[in-house]
Amino acid sequence: MPDEAVPNLKIYLAEKKKTVEAALQGYFPEPEGLTSDLINAMRYSLFAGGKRLRPILCIAGAETVEGSGRQILPVACALELIHTYSLIHDDLPLMDDDDLRRGKPTNHKVFGEPIALLAGDGLLTEAFNLMTSVHISGKISPQILLRAISLISRAAGYDGMVGGQAVDIQWEGKKADFTVVKFMHIHKTGALITASVASGAILGGADESQIEAITSYGEKIGLAFQISDDILDIEGDSKTMGKKAGADEQKGKMTYPAVLGLNESKRIQSELVQTAVLDLREFGSRAEPLRQIARYIIKRKK
Amino acid sequence: MPDEAVPNLKIYLAEKKKTVEAALQGYFPEPEGLTSDLINAMRYSLFAGGKRLRPILCIAGAETVEGSGRQILPVACALELIHTYSLIHDDLPLMDDDDLRRGKPTNHKVFGEPIALLAGDGLLTEAFNLMTSVHISGKISPQILLRAISLISRAAGYDGMVGGQAVDIQWEGKKADFTVVKFMHIHKTGALITASVASGAILGGADESQIEAITSYGEKIGLAFQISDDILDIEGDSKTMGKKAGADEQKGKMTYPAVLGLNESKRIQSELVQTAVLDLREFGSRAEPLRQIARYIIKRKK
Numbered sequence: 001m002p003d004e005a006v007p008n009l010k011i012y013l014a015e016k017k018k019t020v021e022a023a024l025q026g027y028f029p030e031p032e033g034l035t036s037d038l039i040n041a042m043r044y045s046l047f048a049g050g051k052r053l054r055p056i057l058c059i060a061g062a063e064t065v066e067g068s069g070r071q072i073l074p075v076a077c078a079l080e081l082i083h084t085y086s087l088i089h090d091d092l093p094l095m096d097d098d099d100l101r102r103g104k105p106t107n108h109k110v111f112g113e114p115i116a117l118l119a120g121d122g123l124l125t126e127a128f129n130l131m132t133s134v135h136i137s138g139k140i141s142p143q144i145l146l147r148a149i150s151l152i153s154r155a156a157g158y159d160g161m162v163g164g165q166a167v168d169i170q171w172e173g174k175k176a177d178f179t180v181v182k183f184m185h186i187h188k189t190g191a192l193i194t195a196s197v198a199s200g201a202i203l204g205g206a207d208e209s210q211i212e213a214i215t216s217y218g219e220k221i222g223l224a225f226q227i228s229d230d231i232l233d234i235e236g237d238s239k240t241m242g243k244k245a246g247a248d249e250q251k252g253k254m255t256y257p258a259v260l261g262l263n264e265s266k267r268i269q270s271e272l273v274q275t276a277v278l279d280l281r282e283f284g285s286r287a288e289p290l291r292q293i294a295r296y297i298i299k300r301k302k
Numbered sequence: 303m304p305d306e307a308v309p310n311l312k313i314y315l316a317e318k319k320k321t322v323e324a325a326l327q328g329y330f331p332e333p334e335g336l337t338s339d340l341i342n343a344m345r346y347s348l349f350a351g352g353k354r355l356r357p358i359l360c361i362a363g364a365e366t367v368e369g370s371g372r373q374i375l376p377v378a379c380a381l382e383l384i385h386t387y388s389l390i391h392d393d394l395p396l397m398d399d400d401d402l403r404r405g406k407p408t409n410h411k412v413f414g415e416p417i418a419l420l421a422g423d424g425l426l427t428e429a430f431n432l433m434t435s436v437h438i439s440g441k442i443s444p445q446i447l448l449r450a451i452s453l454i455s456r457a458a459g460y461d462g463m464v465g466g467q468a469v470d471i472q473w474e475g476k477k478a479d480f481t482v483v484k485f486m487h488i489h490k491t492g493a494l495i496t497a498s499v500a501s502g503a504i505l506g507g508a509d510e511s512q513i514e515a516i517t518s519y520g521e522k523i524g525l526a527f528q529i530s531d532d533i534l535d536i537e538g539d540s541k542t543m544g545k546k547a548g549a550d551e552q553k554g555k556m557t558y559p560a561v562l563g564l565n566e567s568k569r570i571q572s573e574l575v576q577t578a579v580l581d582l583r584e585f586g587s588r589a590e591p592l593r594q595i596a597r598y599i600i601k602r603k604k
Contacts, residue, residue, distance in 0.1 A: 029460075034485055038460055038468040089423060094396065094415040113396040114471045117419075118464050121391060121426065125459035128430045132452035142444035149451075150434035157427035158331075158340055162420050166340035169416045183336055 009292040013056060016069075020055040021047075023073045024080065027130055041111040041119035042126075045084050048102045051302075053225075053293075054079040054192060058200035060289045061214055064280070067204020074136040075148060075203060078127040079196050082156050085123035086165070086192075088116055095169060096251070100244065128153070140203055148199040155195030164188025173252035181254040182223075189229070190222030197221075197290070213279050214290075220276035221294050227269045228297050230255035234262065240301050273298055311594040315358060318371075322357040323349075325375045326382065329432055343413040343421035344428075347386050350404045353604075355527075355595075356381040356494060360502035362591045363516055366582070369506020376438040377450060377505060380429035381498050384458050387425035388467070388494075390418055397471060398553070402546065430455070442505055450501040457497035466490025475554035483556040484525075491531070492524030499523075499592070515581050516592075522578035523596050529571045530599050532557035536564065542603050575600055 024046065031039040055076035059069035069076075091098040091106040092113060098106050108116035130136075131149050154160060164187030171180055197218040201211050233248040234257055248255050256265040276294045280287035326348060333341040357378035361371035371378075393400040393408040394415060400408050410418035432438075433451050456462060466489030473482055499520040503513050535550040536559055550557050558567040578596045582589040 034469045034482065035460060035465040037472065038465060042460065085423075089419060092396075092419070094394075094419060115468060117391060117394070117396060118468045118471075121387075121422075121467075122460040122464040124423065124426060125455055125464060129452060129455035129459055132448045132455060137445070137448055137452075142448050143439070146434045146439055146444050146447065150431060150439075153427055153431035153434060157431055158337060158344065158424040162424040162427060163337040163340060165423075166417060166420045167336045169420075170339060180336065 009289070009296055012289055012292070013051075013296075016056045016059055017052045019059075019070075019073070020052045020077060020080065024077050027074065027077060027133075027135065037111065037115055038118055038122060041107055041115045042122050044110060045088050045101075045107050045119065046081065046123065048104055050080065050084065050102065052080055054083050054196040057193065057196040057218070057290075057293065058203075060293065061197040061200025061218075062204030063200075064214065064283050064287045064290055065201050065204040065206040065210050066286065067200070067206075069200075071139045072136070072200060072203040074130045074133060075145075075152070075199060076196075078130045079152065079192065079199075081123045081127040081130065082152070082161075083192065085120040085127075086156075086161060088120040088123070090165065092116060095165075098247075103239075124156075144202060144205075148202045151199050151202065152192075152195045155191040160187055160191030160195070161189075164191065168254070171254050174254075176254040176259045178259050181256060181259050184254055185223055185226040185256070186219070189226035190219060193222035193225055194218035210282070213282060217276045217279040217290060217294070220272045220279070221297055224269045224272040224276070224294070225297050227256045227265055227272075228300065230257050231262065231265060231269070232300075232302070236301065269298060311591070311598055314591055314594070315353075315598075318358045318361055319354045321361075321372075321375070322354045322379060322382065326379050329376065329379060329435075329437065339413065339417055340420055340424060343409055343417045344424050346412060347390050347403075347409050347421065348383065348425065350406055352382065352386070352404065354382060356385050356498040359495065359498040359520070359592075359595065360505075362595065363499040363502025363520075364506030365502075366516065366585050366589045366592055367503050367506040367508040367512050368588065369502070369508075371502075373441045374438070374502060374505040376432045376435060377447075377454070377501060378498075380432045381454065381494065381501075383425045383429040383432065384454070384463075385494065387422040387429075388458075388463060390422040390425070392467065394418060397467075400549075405541075426458075446504060446507075450504045453501050453504065454494075454497045457493040462489055462493030462497070463491075466493065470556070473556050476556075478556040478561045480561050483558060483561050486556055487525055487528040487558070488521070491528035492521060495524035495527055496520035512584070515584060519578045519581040519592060519596070522574045522581070523599055526571045526574040526578070526596070526599050529558045529567055529574075530602065532559055533564065533567060533571070534602075534604070538603065571600060 029039055058076040058079055062072050063069045087101060088107045090096050091101055092108055099109055107119055164184050167184045168188055194215060198215045201214040233245055236245050273294045277291050280290055331341055360378040360381055364374050365371045389403060390409045392398050393403055394410055401411055409421055466486050469486045470490055496517060500517045503516040535547055538547050575596045579593050582592055
């Protein structure tokens with residue numbers, strides 16, 4: 001893991017994030033009329049300072065297979081809408097009951113629970129509107145676009161993220177078990193991260209073997225990312241993270257460290273990142289951003 | 303309004319409903335493994351005895367323009383998933399706090415609030431998976447399918463159903479106003495009903511002027527449908543409806559009768575249905591189901 005890689009990655013992430021922010025602002029309406037509270041609530045969480053990891057992975061996935069990152073921006077941004085909706089619903093009192101997210105009051109703390117619920121519903125629905133909008137149709141073959149939307153919807157639904165959330169909430173406070181915690185992590189976080197990079201590859205024009213390699217990379221970094229979230233909850237600084245450290249243990253959440261201990265969790269995480277990088281062999285220097293993102297996952301502080 | 307039309311419509315609705323039920327059962331997974339509670343919750347509300355009005359309108363829309371109702375079943379069924387998710391979220395304690403829906407305990411009463419929330423999220427997401435699945439791709443031109451999905455997602459989101467729900471909840475208990483109640487009805491209920499029949503027409507191969515005529519029909523019956531819901535809440539029988547009559551007034555909901563009185567509401571409703579039928583002139587006998595559905599909206603008891 002060469003240290004000089006980090007400054008390059010910082011510039012790369014900052015540039016891509018800027019592109020994503022501008023695109024999101026362009027797609028997203030200004031609040032007006034009777035639904036202005038709803039739209040304000042959607043915007044509040046969407047522009048609360050996320051890392052934009054999923055859109056960046058989608059763009060990097062496309063560029064790794066020599067596709068255009070710019071052309072697929074609507075899909076990249078839609079992934080952020082889906083991620084944001086999941087955070088709003090997850091923070092609701094009936095779920096995790098969190099007051100802080102990214103250092104700011106959670107959506108329902110500002111807008112009330114009904115509007116927070118609807119802001120989540122609105123973001124999820126708008127993600128699919130964005131993916132089928134004039135911003136992308138005509139630029140990408142409709143057949144390929146449908147395949148990407150199908151992949152993303154599966155990863156976000158009961159067989160992916162929503163399924164993982166259900167297991168997470170149902171097993172809270174119960175004796176953790178490795179099979180269950182792995183299932184939960186793969187579904188709750190891994191599925192959408194995998195779909196982000198894989199949909200980018202599909203939209204970028206990858207062939208089947210390239211899609212397979214990038215999907216395999218995505219599955220590994222998706223799991224590693226959730227393990228690093230677990231570790232940050234133990235070792236991280238509340239101020240840097242913008243949310244309370246130690247919350248997982250307090251809530252009796254299933255985590256890798258809780259089941260396997262901190263050292264074994266770090267070993268697995270490191271192995272996942274190393275093997276994820278091996279999946280990218282065939283892409284040469286074009287895959288350098290994806291390789292560095294994989295390594296960044298272990299180093300990140302928030 | 304010929305009375306002999308009703309038995310024909312009954313047979314038509316029963317046949318189409320049977321087709322929709324069978325398709326939904328086929329697409330929808332049996333509960334298994336760690337997510338079986340979630341899937342049970344999704345199935346519970348999906349198979350709780352809905353009228354399947356939106357899928358039937360979608361099929362009728364396609365058949366009116368000589369398209370195949372069978373080919374577009376995944377989209378027709380997806381509309382029912384979207385409708386069902388909206389009911390589950392609407393019934394949550396943080397929203398309308400309802401205990402009964404279609405004569406049965408509401409989703410959160412049976413599965414708890416977290417799983418009910420996620421069942422709604424799962425149904426909405428699965429709707430888009432179904433619309434992009436192998437069940438439909440290959441049968442319909444991808445470009446036309448994307449257009450239909452775009453229309454449906456817009457109608458379901460902040461500029462449609464979710465926007466209407468937000469206005470509904472925010473104006474609860476406040477002095478009703480005609481502009482607001484009309485906006486709310488058009489968005490909360492009208493938008494998805496319009497999108498149901500219009501997406502059917504699009505997928506059935508309609509030309510632009512046909513899409514326009516059927517959309518105009520849909521807008522009118524969508525609004526008439528919500529007005530009849532308001533009227534049923536006053537005149538209906540709790541047992542027949544499977545939910546408590548008089549609930550709107552008790553909750554201080556905005557309704558047409560509350561703003562305009564019962565007689566004026568009925569007059570507007572009747573005018574909407576009559577002009578909706580006129581929109582179908584060019585389609586001859588093929589549009590007979592849509593004409594009868596328009597008239598049924600006033601006569602229905604639940």
